[in-house]
Amino acid sequence: MAAIDVSNAAQRETAPAPAGRRKKGGGVWWRHALALLALVFALFPILFIVSSAFNNAGTLSTSGLMPTKFGTDNFKDLFADPARPYWTWFKNSMIISVVSTIATLFLGACAAYAFSRLRWTGRRGGLLAILLLQMFPAVLAFGALYITFANVGNILPAVGLNTLAGLILVYLGGAMGSNIWLLKGYFDTVPKELDEAAYIDGASHARIFFTITLRLVTPILATVAMLAFVGLWGEFLLASIFLTDVNQQTLAVGLWQTRNADVNRYFGQFVAGAVIASIPVVLVYLSLQKQLIGGLTQGSVK
Amino acid sequence: MSQQATHKGDAEVGHLAEPEHLEYGTRPPIWVTVVKWVLIALALAVLLYVVQELIEAGHWLMVILAAFVAMCILAVYSTRRAVPLKYLLPGLLFALALQIWPLVYTVSLSFTNYGDGHLISKEEAISAIEASSVRPVEGSARFSLNIAVPEGQDVATGDLIYLLTDPDGNFFAGSLQGLQPLDAETVEAGMTGRITSADGFTVLSASEVNARSADLAEFAVPTETGGIKQIGLSEAFIGEPTKVWDEASGTITDTLTGRVYVAEGANFVPQDGVGPPLPQGWLENVGFDNYTEALTNPTLRAGFIKVLVWNFAFAAITVISTFLLGMLLALLFNDSRLKGRGVYRSLLILPYALPIYVTALVWSSMFNQDFGLINSVTGLDINWLGDPWMARLALLITNLWLGFPYMFIVCTGALQSIPGEVREAAAIDGAGPFRTVRSVIMPLLLVAVGPLLIASFAFNFNNFGLVFLFNEGGPFIGGQSQIGSTDLLISWAYRLALGGTQPNFGLASAIAVFIFFIVALISYQGFRSTKALEDVN
Numbered sequence: 130m131a132a133i134d135v136s137n138a139a140q141r142e143t144a145p146a147p148a149g150r151r152k153k154g155g156g157v158w159w160r161h162a163l164a165l166l167a168l169v170f171a172l173f174p175i176l177f178i179v180s181s182a183f184n185n186a187g188t189l190s191t192s193g194l195m196p197t198k199f200g201t202d203n204f205k206d207l208f209a210d211p212a213r214p215y216w217t218w219f220k221n222s223m224i225i226s227v228v229s230t231i232a233t234l235f236l237g238a239c240a241a242y243a244f245s246r247l248r249w250t251g252r253r254g255g256l257l258a259i260l261l262l263q264m265f266p267a268v269l270a271f272g273a274l275y276i277t278f279a280n281v282g283n284i285l286p287a288v289g290l291n292t293l294a295g296l297i298l299v300y301l302g303g304a305m306g307s308n309i310w311l312l313k314g315y316f317d318t319v320p321k322e323l324d325e326a327a328y329i330d331g332a333s334h335a336r337i338f339f340t341i342t343l344r345l346v347t348p349i350l351a352t353v354a355m356l357a358f359v360g361l362w363g364e365f366l367l368a369s370i371f372l373t374d375v376n377q378q379t380l381a382v383g384l385w386q387t388r389n390a391d392v393n394r395y396f397g398q399f400v401a402g403a404v405i406a407s408i409p410v411v412l413v414y415l416s417l418q419k420q421l422i423g424g425l426t427q428g429s430v431k
Numbered sequence: 432m433s434q435q436a437t438h439k440g441d442a443e444v445g446h447l448a449e450p451e452h453l454e455y456g457t458r459p460p461i462w463v464t465v466v467k468w469v470l471i472a473l474a475l476a477v478l479l480y481v482v483q484e485l486i487e488a489g490h491w492l493m494v495i496l497a498a499f500v501a502m503c504i505l506a507v508y509s510t511r512r513a514v515p516l517k518y519l520l521p522g523l524l525f526a527l528a529l530q531i532w533p534l535v536y537t538v539s540l541s542f543t544n545y546g547d548g549h550l551i552s553k554e555e556a557i558s559a560i561e562a563s564s565v566r567p568v569e570g571s572a573r574f575s576l577n578i579a580v581p582e583g584q585d586v587a588t589g590d591l592i593y594l595l596t597d598p599d600g601n602f603f604a605g606s607l608q609g610l611q612p613l614d615a616e617t618v619e620a621g622m623t624g625r626i627t628s629a630d631g632f633t634v635l636s637a638s639e640v641n642a643r644s645a646d647l648a649e650f651a652v653p654t655e656t657g658g659i660k661q662i663g664l665s666e667a668f669i670g671e672p673t674k675v676w677d678e679a680s681g682t683i684t685d686t687l688t689g690r691v692y693v694a695e696g697a698n699f700v701p702q703d704g705v706g707p708p709l710p711q712g713w714l715e716n717v718g719f720d721n722y723t724e725a726l727t728n729p730t731l732r733a734g735f736i737k738v739l740v741w742n743f744a745f746a747a748i749t750v751i752s753t754f755l756l757g758m759l760l761a762l763l764f765n766d767s768r769l770k771g772r773g774v775y776r777s778l779l780i781l782p783y784a785l786p787i788y789v790t791a792l793v794w795s796s797m798f799n800q801d802f803g804l805i806n807s808v809t810g811l812d813i814n815w816l817g818d819p820w821m822a823r824l825a826l827l828i829t830n831l832w833l834g835f836p837y838m839f840i841v842c843t844g845a846l847q848s849i850p851g852e853v854r855e856a857a858a859i860d861g862a863g864p865f866r867t868v869r870s871v872i873m874p875l876l877l878v879a880v881g882p883l884l885i886a887s888f889a890f891n892f893n894n895f896g897l898v899f900l901f902n903e904g905g906p907f908i909g910g911q912s913q914i915g916s917t918d919l920l921i922s923w924a925y926r927l928a929l930g931g932t933q934p935n936f937g938l939a940s941a942i943a944v945f946i947f948f949i950v951a952l953i954s955y956q957g958f959r960s961t962k963a964l965e966d967v968n
Contacts, residue, residue: 157768164775167760171779174832177804178793190802236522243518252515262530264954269893269921269943270533272928272936273540277533283590284488285481286583302529305522333459334514363786365896370929373585381788385900388792393802403789414784415777 182404187397203401215402217376218383221293222406225368225379226361229297233304233357234350237312240305242338245316246324256313263306267299268366274299275370296371300361308353315349316342355417359410380406471508475501500524534947541721541940544697547933548712551607553694556713557676559607560683560699562651562658563711565670572598574659575625576667578640578647579604579632586639591650593659593667594618594626594634602626605652605659625665640664649710674709683709721941734914734923741823742919745898746891749830750884756831757838758876762868765846776843783836791900794829817906819916826901826917833897834887838880845879846872885957889950895921920946 173194181192185200207215243249244256267274275290278299282289289295319342327337343350365381372378378386384406388399478501485494507516551559575596580589593605594613602613602620617630628634640647652659657671673687683692683699690706692699697715698708725735760779764772782790797804798815806812815825849872857867877884898904904915904922914923920942928939 157766157770160763160766160769163763164760164769167763168775168778170832171782171836174790174793174797175781175785177797178789188802189796189799192802193804193807236525239518240522243515247515247518249515255519259526261954262526264889264950265530265534265947267530267533268895269946269950270537271925272939272943273533273536274529275929276540276545276936277536283581283584284484284490289583291585298525299529301525302533303526305519305526306530335463335517336459338518359784363788363896365788365900366925373587381786385788385792388796392796392799396796400793403793407785407789410786411781411784414780418777418780 178400178403178407181397181400184397189393189396192396192400203397204405207398207401210398212375213383213387213398214376215383215405218378218380219405221372221377222362222379222381223409225293225297225300226358229300229304229361230354230357232297232301233307234354236301236304237308237353238343238346238350239338240309241312241316242342244309245313246321246338246342247334256309259306259309263303263309267302271366271370274367278371290371291374291377293372293377296368299367299371300364308356311353312346312349315346319345351417355413359413362410467508471504474504478504537940537943538947540936541944542716542718542937543714544712544717544720544935544937545714545940546935546937548710549697549714549937551711551713553713553715555607556711557683558653559649559651559711560674560709561672561676562653563649563660564672564674564685565651565658565660565668566673566687567662567668567670572669574598574603574667574669575623576661576665577626577634578643578661579629579634582631582633584633586633586635587642589633591643591646592632593652593661594629594632595652595659595667596620596624596626600624602629604629604632607650607653609653610659637664717937721938725938725941725945730911738914738918738920738923741917742892745823745827745830745917745919746888746894748827749834749891749894750888752827752831753834753838753887754842754880754884756835757840758842758873760835760839761842761846762872764843779839780836782832783834783840787833787896788900790833791829791897794825794832795901798825798829816902819906819908822902822906822917826898829901830891830894830897834891837887841880841883842876845876848879849875882957885953889953889957892919892949892953893921893946894919895925898922899925920949 176194177192180194180196181189182203183199183201184192184196185198185202186192187203187206191197207213240259244252278288278290278295281295282291286292287294288298323341323345324337327341328334332340363381364379365385368379369382369385372382375383380402384399384402387395387402478497482494482497482501485497503520507513507520574593577594579592579594580586581592584590590606593603595603595605595610597603602615602618604611604613613626613629618626619628621627626634635643647661650661654669657669659667659669661667674683674685674692676683681694682702684690685692691702692709693702695708697717698712700708725731763769764775795816796802798806800806800812800814800817803815805815813821815821853871853875854867857871862870898917898919899922902915902917904918904926906917907913907915913926918926924939924942924946927935927942
């Protein structure tokens with residue numbers, strides 16, 4: 130549904146503006162002027178980030194909107210710092226985000242299929258229960274999660290505190306709930322006659338799901354995957370509780386500690402790391418803007 | 432999309448003509464069946480491993496639960512019945528274990544005193560107090576000692592273990608639960624008999640032992656007559672306790688000072704009321720104490736109300752300011768004559784695209800009084816992060832920057848769905864551009880984005896990431912380090928549970944439950960103002 134809305138919106142945009150009185154008014158230069166003002170507000174911190182990253186002096190006090198000494202020393206320092214294994218953090222963030230995204234997508238799609246396509250008692254109640262549950266993300270129960278996983282770790286060290294697997298499990302707790310409405314809404318738009326035809330042909334429900342439905346809903350899967358990935362890439366609260374060992378940490382926790390080690394001195398390293406950490410999500414945003422915008426406007430409360 | 436769908440449909444319908452498909456259901460290909468059973472077997476194998484570990488640790492309730500899950504998987508996936516469950520079970524299991532259980536557990540924790548010094552039962556607390564009070568007696572046995580944690584646990588936080596060698600050369604592992612003999616086969620010992628490594632344990636290095644000296648000072652292994660306690664780094668003695676538990680009177684007596692301690696408030700406190708309680712307390716239910724404490728203890732109550740008011744103000748001001756700016760920009764760009772709108776839009780989204788840990792920390796750095804960009808560019812010398820009101824203002828500015836792109840996107844979408852005739856009608860009625868926006872466009876816009884505003888309020892109400900990363904809830908005024916000026920309920924709860932030296936999970940959970948109620952209220956309002964619930968079919 131999201132994608133359809135966006136394409137409609139795009140069409141409307143290109144349509145000629147309704148003949149209003151404003152056409153008489155002088156030009157659009159003031160709109161450009163205000164737009165530029167908004168751009169300055171939106172972009173000056175980003176300019177600050179990039180120029181500080183390429184500023185060889187490397188401290189906060191020497192950072193400004195233009196690098197005083199252009200160079201890549203901050204990046205070299207960051208990659209060479211034995212106390213801050215940047216690429217390990219990057220790898221950890223990647224593993225957590227990619228694995229959780231894929232699993233979230235699969236669990237969500239399965240549940241959406243059951244809610245959209247199959248008829249069973251308790252379906253409506255289940256849907257409402259999920260909607261309700263979604264309002265209370267596990268993040269709010271961080272204390273209980275911490276204690277639970279401390280105990281789990283004593284029995285199953287592989288998924289205890291301070292492991293990527295444990296954190297991924299926690300993220301999957303909300304997999305079915307989050308985005309179920311977005312997914313179900315889109316599943317509902319795929320004509321049911323397709324399933325019925327395949328069913329009459331003798332296809333099993335699993336075959337219909339994997340070979341027909343999943344292929345027809347790829348646009349919404351892309352949207353949900355991006356929303357999930359971006360959310361996971363930036364998650365801080367649970368990651369900071371779970372990952373205490375420096376080699377297990379994600380970019381969020383690692384960069385936070387880098388910057389807090391000394392607000393002034395390590396600023397160059399921090400900001401260099403921040404630039405690289407931003408690249409994956411910015412790329413995702415810019416390349417798939419349309420789907421994301423559709424997802425955002427539809428996302429939370431349908 | 433629908434075009435493609437119809438084609439596919441035609442193709443499928445085409446199959447209908449072939450009669451043999453109607454006669455017999457097609458069997459799934461063999462590899463599908465194989466993959467299915469491999470997956471089932473894999474899931475069962477994992478569960479079997481879990482059950483085995485649980486049995487070893489003696490968690491029988493969990494064993495039953497794991498076995499039940501295994502049966503569910505088998506029942507759902509090996510038969511042809513319960514088709515909906517085949518799709519729901521995995522998500523359901525995750526949701527039950529990792530979303531519902533933590534919420535329920537949070538509620539139950541809020542009725543306990545779970546926290547620093549209150550982690551074990553009363554019996555365990557008594558034996559720990561007795562054991563740690565041991566003094567060597569004449570001719571008591573000496574052990575060679577090494578210090579370890581169980582394998583797999585973190586050396587900085589794991590349960591401490593004494594690896595002991597008695598004078599006869601027998602090996603033991605001593606924990607809070609008591610002494611366990613170790614098989615000589617599984618142990619490597621040095622010349623003096625001191626254990627250097629043992630299967631199932633991670634031996635701590637000297638610096639790691641040093642890092643845990645505070646824990647070690649409290650640690651002792653209870654025995655029948657008293658306890659075993661370390662003396663120096665490589666030796667331990669068995670001795671008699673100087674603090675003795677008297678079951679009949681329910682008191683602990685210190686035989687050295689003659690002082691009597693009574694149980695009160697999950698701690699042993701001196702009977703005469705003078706002096707500190709014994710450090711080791713126990714875990715117990717405290718009923719509504721955490722709640723009443725937050726509402727009646729003067730310092731806590733003042734802090735609680737302060738945090739609550741700021742929490743609502745922060746969320747409300749954020750929603751209003753981001754919405755206004757986003758809407759104005761959307762109106763600005765809602766003119767097809769404006770060239771390059773696509774470029775403007777892509778650039779305006781950037782603040783929203785960056786990860787929160789980047790933006791929050793960079794803004795915090797920009798607001799730094801001595802080195803920050805804001806002061807140096809404007810020539811001001813404002814203590815942005817140290818002054819309570821300035822910190823709040825700085826936080827709101829930061830969140831405005833973070834949030835307006837989202838509102839801009841949302842409003843742009845909503846504006847395009849407002850028909851042009853409405854504007855025309857307003858113009859014919861003689862409304863100026865300002866009046867049109869205020870009386871016609873805004874109300875229509877609010878109807879469209881209202882639910883999203885409520886969702887945004889709910890999100891910002893618990894915007895831990897921004898508040899914590901920006902200034903860790905600070906500044907802290909008045910010499911206390913518990914409640915900061917920009918703290919939200921959730922960041923306050925975080926500090927109570929995990930931030931300080933004396934974690935208090937009970938109180939933190941009570942605050943979390945309070946957040947649940949507020950979120951529920953907000954959601955209820957949100958539902959009432961949308962038709963989402965009626966659409967369920």
